Amino acid sequence: MNPQVKAVEYAVRGPIVLKAGEIELELQRGIKKPFTEVIRANIGDAQAMGQQPITFLRQVMALCTYPNLLDSPSFPEDAKKRARRILQACGGNSLGSYSASQGVNCIREDVAAYITRRDGGVPADPDNIYLTTGASDGISTILKILVSGGGKSRTGVMIPIPQYPLYSAVISELDAIQVNYYLDEENCWALNVNELRRAVQEAKDHCDPKVLCIINPGNPTGQVQSRKCIEDVIHFAWEEKLFLLADEVYQDNVYSPDCRFHSFKKVLYEMGPEYSSNVELASFHSTSKGYMGECGYRGGYMEVINLHPEIKGQLVKLLSVRLCPPVSGQAAMDIVVNPPVPGEESFEQFSREKESVLGNLAKKAKLTEDLFNQVPGIHCNPLQGAMYAFPRIFLPAKAVEAAQAHQMAPDMFYCMKLLEETGICVVPGSGFGQREGTYHFRMTILPPVEKLKTVLQKVKDFHINFLEKYA
Amino acid sequence: MNPQVKAVEYAVRGPIVLKAGEIELELQRGIKKPFTEVIRANIGDAQAMGQQPITFLRQVMALCTYPNLLDSPSFPEDAKKRARRILQACGGNSLGSYSASQGVNCIREDVAAYITRRDGGVPADPDNIYLTTGASDGISTILKILVSGGGKSRTGVMIPIPQYPLYSAVISELDAIQVNYYLDEENCWALNVNELRRAVQEAKDHCDPKVLCIINPGNPTGQVQSRKCIEDVIHFAWEEKLFLLADEVYQDNVYSPDCRFHSFKKVLYEMGPEYSSNVELASFHSTSKGYMGECGYRGGYMEVINLHPEIKGQLVKLLSVRLCPPVSGQAAMDIVVNPPVPGEESFEQFSREKESVLGNLAKKAKLTEDLFNQVPGIHCNPLQGAMYAFPRIFLPAKAVEAAQAHQMAPDMFYCMKLLEETGICVVPGSGFGQREGTYHFRMTILPPVEKLKTVLQKVKDFHINFLEKYA
Known part of the structure; x- marks a missing residue:
C-alpha cells in the first residue's frame, strides 16, 4: 500500500x-x-x-440537460438565452460530449468577463482560465505540478494553521513538506507577515519552500483579509519567489460591514508591473459556496497569472489525462459568473x-x-x-x-x-x-x-x- | 516542476x-x-x-435538476418515479448537495442489482460499489493506493500493449513501473497467458509486479475476450497474487455475432471459492461509452472484490478528500443501470x-x-x-x-x-x-x-x- x-x-x-x-x-x-x-x-x-437552489441556475441547467424544454413557455427567455449559448459551445450541442480539457471556451470567456467586472476592470484572459471539478481539483492539480525534489530540496508548501485539510492531505499524498504559518487568533485570525517570515526561514533548513497557500475568506477561521495584509503577502511572495495559491471560494461570503473581499489578482495588478509581471498566482473559485451552494455539481475554475509556458503545457497535459471536468458543473459555473442583469426577466427573482x-x-x-x-x-x-x-x-x-x-x-x-x-x-x-x-x-x-x-x-x-x- | x-x-x-x-x-x-x-x-x-442522447436518461436528469418539472404532464411517469427515487436519497433532496464520498446509497444499490442481473445471479454487494468521476477516476485512485516501494521493490503494473494511455500516464505520475504484455495482433489481438508469464518473469528482475490491468472489450484494439481466456487470466492472477483491474467500460459494445461479453466478476465466481475468495479484483464501468455516450457527465462506478479492509478504509479516506463524484454523473449512472423495463411507459422508445x-x-x-x-x-x-x-x-x-x-x-x-x-x-x-x-x-x-x-x-x-x- x-x-x-x-x-x-x-x-x-x-x-x-x-x-x-x-x-x-x-x-x-x-x-x-x-x-x-x-x-x-x-x-x-x-x-x-x-x-433552496437558485431558480435561474436550475432553469438554465434543466434547459441544457433536456433541450426540448427550449420550446416550453414555462421557462423565461433569459434562461433560454444562456442555455442556447452554452449548448452551441458544446460538441454536438450537448452536455454529454467531452469538453476541451481546459473547459468549454465560452464559459472560460464568461469567467474572464466576471473576473474583470469583479476586479474593477483589471483584465482577465480566457486563456488563463481553467475549469475544474470543484476547487479541490484545481488546487491538487497545481500542487502536483509544482512539487518535486528529494531530501533537502523537497518542495515546501506553506499553509495557514488552522487550514482546510485538503491542503495537508494533498501535501501528504505528494510527499511534499508542509510548512505551517500560524494565524493570529488574538487578532481575529489575522495573517501576520512576520509569521510568514519566521516560517519560511525555519523551513529553509530542511526543504525548499516554493508555494504559499492563502485561504481568504478563511476556512475554518472566517477572517477576511484587509487590503494591506494582501499587499504584504504579495510583497513577501515576490521577495521569496513563492508561487501564490489564493483559495477564494468564499469570495461572495463576506458578512462583517467593516470588511470587503479583495482578490489577490486585483491587488497584484494594482501594486504595479514589478509585481504583476513577476509573481506567479493561481486563484480558485467554486460553485459550491457563495449564495448558490451547488456542491454536488462539482463546478469550479482557476485563474493562473505569470505561469511559465512550460508549466502551462504540463498543466494542460495533466488535465487532459482526466479528459474534462463535468460539463454540467461547467454550465453551473457559467451561470454563477453570468447571472441575470437589470432589465432581464429573471433579474428580480434572482x-x-x-x-x-x-x-x-x-x-x-x-x-x-x-x-x-x-x-x-x-x-x-x-x-x-x-x-x-x-x-x-x-x-x-x-x-x-x-x-x-x-x-x-x-x-x-x-x-x-x-x-x-x-x-x-x-x-x-x-x-x-x-x-x-x-x-x-x-x-x-x-x-x-x-x-x-x-x-x-x-x-x-x-x-x-x-x-x-x-x- | x-x-x-x-x-x-x-x-x-x-x-x-x-x-x-x-x-x-x-x-x-x-x-x-x-x-x-x-x-x-x-x-x-x-x-x-x-x-442523440437517450431521451429517457435526459428526462430523468432534467426532472432531478429542476424538480418543478415533476408536476409537468410532458414527462412520463416512469421517468418521474426514477427522479423521485434519486432525489429522496440526496441531502436536502437536491443534486446540489454533496453525496457520501462512495456515492449516493440508492444508486449503489441499483448498480449492485444491475451487476447481479448482468452476471446471471452472481451476487453484488452495494458496499463494494464506489461511484466515480468517469472510469478514469476509479482506475487512477485504485492504482494510487496500490503503488509503493522504491528501487527493486517498486510496484510493477502490467498493462496490455497496445493500451489505453490513461494507464501509462497514471503509472508515470505515480512513479510505478510499467510492465508491458503484448496482445497478439496475428490472432485478433488475443491475450495469451504465456505472454503474461514472460512479462511477469522478466519484470521480477527490476520491480515487484502487483497489478494486472485488462481492457475488455479492448481499447484501442477492439477484441472481445473469450471466456476461456478470462479463466486463464484469473488463474494466472491467482498464481502470481496479482490485483486484477478489469476495465469493462465497453461491456455494451460487442458487435461480432461470435462474441459475448463475460465479466471478470462472473467468471471469477464461477471458477469456485478458491478463486472467488482470494483474487482481488476491481472492475470499472462508465456512462461515457455503451449506447448512451454521456461522456460530459463524468459518471462511472467501480466494484471491488476481496479488497482488504485496511485498503478499503484507505480508499474511502482518499475519495473523501475530493468530497464526492459529481452527483449529476451519479444520477446518469443510475439511469444506465436502472433503465425502463417491459410494461413501463418509456420502455419501447428507450x-x-x-x-x-x-x-x-x-x-x-x-x-x-x-x-x-x-x-x-x-x-x-x-x-x-x-x-x-x-x-x-x-x-x-x-x-x-x-x-x-x-x-x-x-x-x-x-x-x-x-x-x-x-x-x-x-x-x-x-x-x-x-x-x-x-x-x-x-x-x-x-x-x-x-x-x-x-x-x-x-x-x-x-x-x-x-x-x-x-x-
Whole structure:
C-alpha cells in the first residue's frame, strides 16, 4: 500500500463523520437516543441543510440537460438565452460530449468577463482560465505540478494553521513538506507577515519552500483579509519567489460591514508591473459556496497569472489525462459568473433569492458569534466571512486526561461527546491544526435560523455540563 | 516542476489534437485547405459526432435538476418515479448537495442489482460499489493506493500493449513501473497467458509486479475476450497474487455475432471459492461509452472484490478528500443501470433508441474493417467490440526516413500528414504502444454511416498517395 496515501488525513469527513453515520443508522433502527436526528454541521453543504437552489441556475441547467424544454413557455427567455449559448459551445450541442480539457471556451470567456467586472476592470484572459471539478481539483492539480525534489530540496508548501485539510492531505499524498504559518487568533485570525517570515526561514533548513497557500475568506477561521495584509503577502511572495495559491471560494461570503473581499489578482495588478509581471498566482473559485451552494455539481475554475509556458503545457497535459471536468458543473459555473442583469426577466427573482441567502448567513454569523461568547469557557472570533464558526474551547485538565485515557485528541473527545449526547456533528480543531495546547471545533452556520438557535443552545448546555463534569 | 508529471504522456489529446485545433481556427479565419472541416476521429465522444442522447436518461436528469418539472404532464411517469427515487436519497433532496464520498446509497444499490442481473445471479454487494468521476477516476485512485516501494521493490503494473494511455500516464505520475504484455495482433489481438508469464518473469528482475490491468472489450484494439481466456487470466492472477483491474467500460459494445461479453466478476465466481475468495479484483464501468455516450457527465462506478479492509478504509479516506463524484454523473449512472423495463411507459422508445445506436455501431464496425482491408498496405483485425479501429499500416522505408528527418515517430508523421491533407484526426499507434517496427493508428467508428464512408474513402485515397509518394 502507498505509504503517502496512508499518511493522508481529512477530518471534515473523518472518524467523527463515520460515527455520525452509525448513529443515524441506530436512530433509523429505533434505538433511543437523547435526540431524534443527527445535525451535520461538519461540512459546508448548504442545500443538504435545506437551502433552496437558485431558480435561474436550475432553469438554465434543466434547459441544457433536456433541450426540448427550449420550446416550453414555462421557462423565461433569459434562461433560454444562456442555455442556447452554452449548448452551441458544446460538441454536438450537448452536455454529454467531452469538453476541451481546459473547459468549454465560452464559459472560460464568461469567467474572464466576471473576473474583470469583479476586479474593477483589471483584465482577465480566457486563456488563463481553467475549469475544474470543484476547487479541490484545481488546487491538487497545481500542487502536483509544482512539487518535486528529494531530501533537502523537497518542495515546501506553506499553509495557514488552522487550514482546510485538503491542503495537508494533498501535501501528504505528494510527499511534499508542509510548512505551517500560524494565524493570529488574538487578532481575529489575522495573517501576520512576520509569521510568514519566521516560517519560511525555519523551513529553509530542511526543504525548499516554493508555494504559499492563502485561504481568504478563511476556512475554518472566517477572517477576511484587509487590503494591506494582501499587499504584504504579495510583497513577501515576490521577495521569496513563492508561487501564490489564493483559495477564494468564499469570495461572495463576506458578512462583517467593516470588511470587503479583495482578490489577490486585483491587488497584484494594482501594486504595479514589478509585481504583476513577476509573481506567479493561481486563484480558485467554486460553485459550491457563495449564495448558490451547488456542491454536488462539482463546478469550479482557476485563474493562473505569470505561469511559465512550460508549466502551462504540463498543466494542460495533466488535465487532459482526466479528459474534462463535468460539463454540467461547467454550465453551473457559467451561470454563477453570468447571472441575470437589470432589465432581464429573471433579474428580480434572482436578486431576491441571492440576497435572502446572503442576508440570512450574515444574521447567522452574528448570532453564532454572540451566543458562543456568552458561554463560559468558549471564545469565538467574529465570523467576518465564509460559513463557519471556529470557537476556542477551554478544556479543564481532567477532560484532557480523560481524552488521553481514550487515546483521543482532547477536542476530538469533546466533539465525540457532543455528537453522542446531542446529535450535533462538528469537526475538532485538531483536524485543521491549531497552536499546541489550544482546542477548537468547526461548526457550519448553515442550518436555518431557528434550527441554528436550537443547535447553539444545545452546544451551550452541553458545554456547561461538560465543564462541570470535568471540573 | 514535478518530474513524474513531466514524464506523463496522453496521446488521445496530445500534439495531433492540438494541431487539429489550430487547423480549425485557420478554417474559421477563412484560410483555404483541401477540406472544409476537421473530423475528430481521435476520441470516443459519441454525442460530439452527432449521436442523440437517450431521451429517457435526459428526462430523468432534467426532472432531478429542476424538480418543478415533476408536476409537468410532458414527462412520463416512469421517468418521474426514477427522479423521485434519486432525489429522496440526496441531502436536502437536491443534486446540489454533496453525496457520501462512495456515492449516493440508492444508486449503489441499483448498480449492485444491475451487476447481479448482468452476471446471471452472481451476487453484488452495494458496499463494494464506489461511484466515480468517469472510469478514469476509479482506475487512477485504485492504482494510487496500490503503488509503493522504491528501487527493486517498486510496484510493477502490467498493462496490455497496445493500451489505453490513461494507464501509462497514471503509472508515470505515480512513479510505478510499467510492465508491458503484448496482445497478439496475428490472432485478433488475443491475450495469451504465456505472454503474461514472460512479462511477469522478466519484470521480477527490476520491480515487484502487483497489478494486472485488462481492457475488455479492448481499447484501442477492439477484441472481445473469450471466456476461456478470462479463466486463464484469473488463474494466472491467482498464481502470481496479482490485483486484477478489469476495465469493462465497453461491456455494451460487442458487435461480432461470435462474441459475448463475460465479466471478470462472473467468471471469477464461477471458477469456485478458491478463486472467488482470494483474487482481488476491481472492475470499472462508465456512462461515457455503451449506447448512451454521456461522456460530459463524468459518471462511472467501480466494484471491488476481496479488497482488504485496511485498503478499503484507505480508499474511502482518499475519495473523501475530493468530497464526492459529481452527483449529476451519479444520477446518469443510475439511469444506465436502472433503465425502463417491459410494461413501463418509456420502455419501447428507450429500447428503440438503444438498439438503433448499437445496431449502427455494429454496421460501422463491419464497414470499417471491410474497407480498410481493401486498401493495399493496411491490415485491420475484426472490430469485435468497443468503438475503434486500430489498423496496422505498412509504411515504406522512405516514409520512415522522412519521419526521422522530422524527428517524429513514423506513424505520427503519417497521422499528421493525414490531418493536414484531409482534416481527419486520428491518433498514432505509438501513443498506445505497439511492437517495435509496426505502425498503426486508432480511429473511432462514431461518425454517422454516410460520413464514415466518406472518411474511410479519404483515408484510402490518402494512403494510396502516401505509398506512391514514399515508394
